[in-house]
Amino acid sequence: MANIHDIIIIGGGPAGLSSGLYGSRAKLDVLIIEKGNFGGQMSTTAEVENYPGSIENATGPSLTERMRQQAEEFGTKFVKDEVVGVDFTGDIKVVKGKNEEYQGRTVIIATGAEPRLAGFKNEVELRARGVSYCATCDxxxxEGLDVAVIGGGDSALTEAIYLTKxxxxxxxxxxxxxxxAAKSLQEKAFNNPKIKFIWNSVPVEARGEEIVEGLIIKNVKTGETSEIPVNGIFVFVGLDPITEVFRGHIEMDERGYIITDTEMRTNVEGVFxxxxxxxxxxxxxxxAAADGAIAVIAAEEYINEKFK
Amino acid sequence: MLELNKENFDAEVINYTEKPVFVDFWGEKCQKCLELMPDVHKLEEKYGDKIKFASLNTSQNRRLAIAQKVLGLPTMIVYVNGEKAEVLTPDKISSAADIEEMLKRFYK
Structure with a gap:
């Protein structure tokens, strides 16, 4: 019979890694399933300046590696697999991966979110040919070219500042x-001579045959369109949750975000x-890290009551 | 795995006709690329007899990558007789399994 884990964590970003740390410190049998790269969105962030203590060597990959190591040191187990199905109906939860099937007394879903498309013409067609969602990658x-950044939040400004290098x-x-975006980021961006702003405008179409050669934008106030000559278009307009595989198994809102209480409990017993x-x-x-810790405490309490 | 650069790219990829050529376009700052690399090496052991495996460090060979219309990482391309037969852009690669599925289509 397969090993039954106390906690199966789906996703190896900051939420999952914190759950791993707290769970293994509580001497629980914890398995983290990650399909791609650990750290999630954090792993592609150039600088994580707003995580307490993350001052020196504050790059996303470095913080990821430290979080992963810390969880591992206390006994968290890791497996690389992609979750393709779940069965949450029994007392023992089943998580089906591409390679293997996993069983756990509890499941913590920490699959995170991915960049949302901005919705302009040719955005998909010219992806990786000038349209990008990852500044550190691309x-x-x-170098030496002109780029546009779409968005006005923390991510957009952080990545825009990085791109000026x-x-x-x-x-x-x-x-x-x-x-x-945070005022400190705004200040940095306004003071950077390489950064310009075009306000009240949305992207309409990326131009270019095989690679991006320009971006057509529209002023939402006047309706006027114009083209700016850029070779790169970096999109940071928000996130969509990665929850397709859980659809129908747990309660979500209309955008697919999972609904929990303050203890990270979903509507299904034993699933957080x-x-x-x-x-x-x-x-x-x-x-994310805070959620991960809270979820483990709730999971531990559930295990103690349910399986004593 | 064969490292490509502007000196050998034409000979090893464009003018090469013996088997399909798989090229892993990666970059030194692309975390996802670095995480995938050990898996790509494993895929070479599995499929290397019928598919030629090569990688291109885009941080060192930027112009060459752009000439191949690659401006996003990671990108994986299979060339057959010097022509692009299939391109996997970053959004299509969530794990090494996606790369393996593409390779299977050329493993004949």
Whole structure:
């Protein structure tokens, strides 16, 4: 018979890794299933400046590796697999991976979210040919070239500032006339000579045959369209949850975010959710990590009552 | 795995006709690329007899990558007789399994 884990954590980002740390410190049998790269969105973030203590060597990959090591040191087990199905109906929860089937007394869903498309013409067709959602991955290509950044939140500004190390110019296209991003980031961006802003505008179409050669934008106030000559378009307009595989198994809101109480409990007994995948207001490394810790405490309490 | 650069790219990929050529376009700052690399090496052991495996460090060979219309990482391309037969862009690669599925289509 297969090994029954105390906690199966789906997703190896900051929420999952914190759950791993707290779970293994509580001497529970904890397995983290990750399909791709650990760290989730954190692993592709150039600088994580807003996580307490993350001052020196504050890159996303470095913070990821430290979190992973810390969880591993206390006994968290890791497996690389992609979850393709779940069965949450029994007392023992079943998680079906591409390679293997896993059984657990509890499950913590920490699959996170992925960048949302901005919805302009040719966005999909020119992906990886100038349209990008990952500045750390692709900035190298745009050395000395002009790029546009779509969005006005923390991510958009952080990545725009990072891109100025490579690109000749960075034009931030934002649909409103003020930014949502943290004031300190705004200040940095406004003071950066390579960054320009185009307000009240949205992207309409990426131009170019095989690679991006320009971006057509539309002013939402006047309706006027214009083209800016750029070779790169970086999109940071928000996130969509990665929850397709759980559809019909647990309660979600209309956008697919999982609904939990303050203890991270979903509507299904023994199933918890943590991090960006959850319906909440602030999606950051720090809130993901906090969710991960809380979920484990709730899971531990559930295990003690249910399986004593 | 064969490392490509502007000196050998034409000979090893464009003018090569013996078997399909799989090229892993990666970059030094692309975390996802670095995580995939050990898996790609395993795939070479499995499929290397009928598919030629090569990688291209785009951080060192930027112009060459752009000439192949690659401006996003990771990108995986299979060339047959020097022509692009299939391209996997980053959004199509969530794990090494996606790369393996593409390779299977050329493993004949």
């Amino acid at each position: 900035a190298d290509f745009f 490579f690109a000749e110019s960075v034009t931030i296209i934002h649909r409103r006339d003020e930014l949502r 959710a943590a991090g960006d995948v959850r319906q909440k207001t602030l999606r950051q490394v720090i809130t």
